[in-house]
Amino acid sequence: MTTSEIGKLELEHHGPVLVARIKGEVDLSNVDEMGATIMSSVTPDMHGLVIDLTDTTFLGSTGVRMLFELADRLRARRHHLRLVADQSALVRRVLVLSELDNVVPIDADLSAALTAAAADR
Amino acid sequence: MLGRRKRRHREAAEPTVPGGGVLERALEMALESARIGLWSWDGAARHVRWAPSMERLCGLEPGTFGGTLEEAVGFVHPDDREVVAQRLNAVTSGATPEGLRYRLVRTDGEIRWVDNRSLRLDDGSLIGIAIDITEQRHVEEELRNREAEARLALDAGHMGAWRWNRVTNEVSWTPELETVYGREPGSFPGTFEAFAELIHPDDREGVVDTIRRAVDDGAEIAHEHRALTPDGEVRWIEGRGVAIPGSDGSEWIGIGVDVTARKEAETERARLLALEQLARADAEQATRELEQAVARLDTLLEHAPVGFGFYDTEFRYVRVNRPLAEMNGVPVEEHIGRTVGEILPEVWEVVEPLYRSVLETGDPVIDREVSAQTPAIPGVMRHWLISVYPVTDNTGERVGIGTVVVEITERKRAELATRLLAAASELFSSPLDLDAMLEGIVRLAIPDFADSCHLYLQNPEGNGRRVAVADVDAEFEPVLAEIAREFPLDLDSDLPTARALRSGRAVRVEFVTDEMRERTAQSPEQLKILRRHGVRSVITSPLEVRGERVGALVLMYTERSGRRYRYPDIALAEELAHRVAEAIERAQLYGEAERAREQLDLLARVGELLTVELDSRARIEAMARLVLPAFADVCVIHVAEPDGTLRIAAFAIADEEFQAQIDASGPWRAVPPDPGTPWAEAVATGEPVLVYPLPPGLVGKLTLTGENARDPAPTFGVRSILSVPLPGIGSSTIGAASFAYAWSGRRYTPDDVVLGQELARRAAPAVENALRYEQEQATAEALQRSLLPERMPELTEAEVAVRYVPGSDELKIGGDWYDVLPLPDGRLLTAIGDVVGHGIRAATSMGRIRNALQFCAIEGLSPGSILRRLNENFIALGDGDMATVLIALYEPRSRTLRFASAGHPPPLLRRPGAEPEYLGGTSGAPLCAVDEMPYPDIETDVPPGSLLVLYTDGLIERRGESLDAGLERLVDAVRDAPEKLEEVADHILERLLVSGSPDDDVALLTARLLPPPAEFALRLSAQPRELSVLRTRLREWLDGLGAAPTERGEITLAVNEAAANAIEHAYGLREGDIAVEGNLDDGTVVVAVRDFGRWYERVTHTRGRGINLMRSLMDDVHIERGLDGTTVTLRRRLRQGPGE
Secondary structure, eight states: OOOOEEEEEEEEETTEEEEEEEEEOOOTTTHHHHHHHHHHHHHHOOOOEEEEEETTEEEEEEHHHHHHHHHHHHHHOEEEEEEETTSHHHHHHHHTTTTTTTOOOOESSHHHHHHHHHOOO | OHHHHHHHHHHTTTOTTTTTTHHHHHHHHHHHHHTTTEEEEEEETEEEEOHHHHHHTTTTTOOOOOOOOOHHHHBBBHHHHHHHHHHHHHHTOOOOOHHHHHHEEESSSSSEEEEEEEEEEETTTTEEEEEHHHHHHHHHHHHHHHHHHHHHHTTTTTTEEEETTTTTTEEEOHHHHHHTTTTOOOOOOBBBBHHHHBBBHHHHHHHHHHHHHHHTTTOOOOEEEEEEESSSOEEEEEEEEEEEETTTTSEEEEEEEEHHHHHHHHHHHHHHHHHHHHHHHHHHHHHHSSHEEEEEEEHHHTTTTTTEEEEETBBBEEEEEEEHHHHHHHHHHHHSBBBBHHOHHHHHHHHHHHHHHHHHOOOOOEEEEEEEEEEEEEEEEEEEEEEEEEEOTTOOEEEEEEEEEOHHHHHHHHHHHHHHHHHHHHHHHHOOOOHHHHHHHHHHTTTOOOOOOEEEEETTTTTOOEEEEEEETTTTTHHHHHHHHOOOTTSSSHHHHHHHHHSSOOOOEEOHHHHHHHHHOHHHHHHHHHHHHHHEEEEEEEEEEEEEEEEEEEEEETTTTOOOOOHHHHHHHHHHHHHHHHHEEEEEHHHHHHHHHHHHHHHHHHHHHHHOOOHHHHHHHHHHHHHHTTTOOOEEEEEOOTTTTEEEEEEESSSSHHHHHHHHHHHHHOOOOOOSSSSHHHHHHHEEEESSSOOHHHHHHOOOOOOTTSOOOTTHHHHEEEEEEEESSTOEEEEEEEEEOTTTTOOOOOHHHHHHHHHHHHHHHHHHHHHHHHHHHHHHHHHHHHHHHHOOOOOSSEEEEEEEOOSSSSOOOSEEEEEEOOOOSSOOEEOOOOOOOOOHHHHHHHHHHOOOOOHHHHTTOHHHHHHHHHHHHHHHHSSSEEEEEEEEEEEEEEEEEEEEEEEEOEEEEOOTTSSSOOOOOOOOOOTTTTTTTTHHHOEEEOOOTTTEEEEOOHHHHTSSSSSSHHHHHHHHHTTOOSHHHHHHHHHHHHOSSSSSSSSSOOEHHHHEOOOOOOOOEEEEETTTTTHHHHHHHHHHHHEEEEEEHHHHHHHHHHHHHHHHHHHIIIIITOOOOOEEEEETTEEEEEEEESSSSSSOOHHHHHHHHHHHHHHHHEEEEEEETTEEEEOOOEEEEEETTTTO
16 A cells, blocks of 8 residues: 555455555655556456546646556556546546547546446456 | 485585685586576675686686676677666666576677576675576577478478358368378368367367357458377367458358477477476586575575475485475475375375376476365365476486476465356346255355355244255265254354354364264264264354344365365355355345235235135135235134134145145044134134244144144144134134244234234135034034935835935035835835925925825825825925925836826836836926915836836936936936846936036935735745645635635646646756745736746656646746746636635
């Protein structure tokens, strides 16, 4: 589990899918550690990864950059990545403005994401 | 050889007369060998005795002469008999015997020339000698013949002709003439100057002069000169010339003749003459063997004022006559056998080379001038004309030399006196000032009449002396002058000068003793100097001018010459002193006439001075200077302070060096009056005080009271003081004017008191005005300064710099002011004004206006309302002075400037990036000019950073120039003003004030208007963890502004992006600062993120992503990169502004 003053990372296994839930804020001070933790938690036996941003209160371009990097690296390992972000949240708007949604599918909630992840197989 | 013979004969000497004994025969032989005949004549017995030498001279056998006069006269040549008889009769009847030349006819018919000399004996009889001078006559004749031969030779070719055109300066020479001058034919350049060049340098001037005079007179040219031929031969050339008749004196012809041969003949003749004389001397030598005869013969010589001396080859005296012995100061006998060097060491030094050369070369020296001291009169330089001849024996061998000496000391002294006195008279008749004249006098006396000459002019008290010193050793001059100046003479002492001044007669001290030096010296150092100077002899003559002994002329001989003053020198010294005194009197009379005229002018000029516009201090100083030097050497004006102390208001002295010292010692302190001083007395009693002579204690009290005065103060040698009170209004005395004479040697008399009082009466009003003004100005300036703070407090509304420059004209100080008032509601009030009038009253008015202004400003009134209120109040009070005022109120939030003017010059504003412009609009009348005057407010927008310039008219006014020119100059100065505000103020003053000191006062206020303070401000270190702090504080601020949550999130995100960029790119995650400022500007949130580093350009696409985000989320993103950092300004209009 990774925790900083401003942001917290929780990992849950849903069968072959790993769910990483980011609570609080992601900025320059914690983004690198968070990205590294997530990456190291992904094992080859897993089918895919879902990053849940529902409770993420702040995510700027540094967070976007981390997500782009994760997407690149997981694709190389033939792992699937999905994001969860509330339709109306600022985080969702940032992801869209950054055109991350062209690279990584975004779901409105976790169950939709898990369903889609199972279908990805 | 001669000496030996003489001594031998003297041992055998026996007094006898011609006619008897062995010795007589010996003498006779000697005489005969010299062809001299001895005779005697007994007038009573009418008997003539001839010695055998005489008989032989006439061809008689010894003893055959009969003894009658007739027989003797029978031997005289018939042509000469009458002369001889006449002379004989004259001598017989008592006339003094004289030499006579005549011819004898010998028994064998041969004619001989004789030189007959005789002497009367005590018993009335005559004794005489007849010297055969036939040989000499022959020589002369031969010389004449040779001359004739020489002339013939000339005709044979030693002659050339010339022709001279004076108009064209052409001189043509025949080839013969060129040959005469030893030049190649054709080489003569053909001008008069070229001719002059050929003349021997020693003769050149004389010849040119002779020719010029002859030409001027139209006379015949006749000259004789030497010329040097190219191979060094000296030729004598005689020239003759006449004007060509009809040429009107412009053309001359003539001849040049080589007369060298004749000249050589003349020299030869001189030599032969000398030989002849020596032959005679030899004869005289022989006669000395018989004492009586010798004595008689010597007497012949002694009576001539001529010294004869004969010397052997070692320069030992063989024979001297009495005049020479007396000259030498040594008895005749003591000379014999001793050398010249032993008898006359100083003379020997001079004549030795001369004597030696004659002995060695055999060439006689004629009339050589010789100067030396002798043991006879030690310390006196004597002068002689000396001729020196070689002496040869019969075989022609040189056995010694002979000298003929004529003393010319007296003649030289007379010459010196004539020369000195003439030079002195010349010096005095030229228009010199006294000092230069005194200097000339002392120079005159050295070295001929003194080694050191001092001239003192002194007062009876012994001070204030002038000194002129000349010395053969220039090194001593300054030292001696200093001693003489610094240490006045003790008139009661028995030093020569003191004695001379007491007695009025010259005093001579022939031998100066060391004891006298000890008494003259005032310190061991001086004694050392005086001893080194080594005065040996002194004459000091008093200088008497109009019955008063004013000084002395001191003449001194030192060890340098070793000479001494003798009795006869006194007369010359006195005469010289007399002329010096006359000259001084003349100079003084001239000076007094000048002064009388100047004093008349003085009163008129004091009056004029009062009408000239000067500031008060300059006026008092000018008055003090005015009286110099006509009425004083020093003038001091004291003023009485209210507390009774005295202060010097002006100190003028007629000596630049002293004046500089005095000026450097000021400013003057007020000191309690010293009751001993004349000025204190004049102030205390209101009566004039004349002090002469100065009482002993007073000089010490004449100290300076300047703050930088040196101790001890210079006293200038003051000898007379006149202090007169300066009358104030009523019966008060406001101070004193003191006049002093010092080095001029003058003194005040009761007549001067009247003039002094009149001067004081005329000067007093000016002094009084100046005093009052001085006090008032000091107060006004102090007040002005106290009212105008020179530094402004730090303000948030604007940076402000102020300047106040007092006018150079002290009559115009006061009344200009400025003020800066920050108001509680965030506005800033600036004001500037100028009260009409100056001095304390203006300064006070200004204070009142400023107080009222502050009161109104705090009430929140607009500038126009404030002016209206001030105008009403001051008019109502009825005693307000007219004043111009400009008030400008700056409101940062609305960026507006509101101003109003009461007759004041317009404010100048420079908006950022724009031209400076005067803010126009309607201006009201000055305060207290018009009742119920409206003062409209004028409003203009002022972006932050604008520069506002307020000023008073002194800044832009310049004499003889329109106001527009000044206004334009100010615009130019502000246009290129520097960045820093304090420098802006200095820059403006520098550009606008020509001399740095304006006539009128200048007040200047410059303000750079600042934006309102930021509502959000945060400074954070460039660390990633700081970002959350920024976000938290930003959200709070945005919440406070009433921003919607979306707006809050998006603005925060955008600001975070900017800050994160700065951390990453500007500092690369190193330490640094980031400043974030936020304002709500008319419903728009404006946030500026500023870093102070340089961006590292890397990973452009990610940074681009951040910037894209900012652009997507905000209305406007402005990025400004500078060398010292980057500012990102983000704007986002809120949907719901505050208050909506």
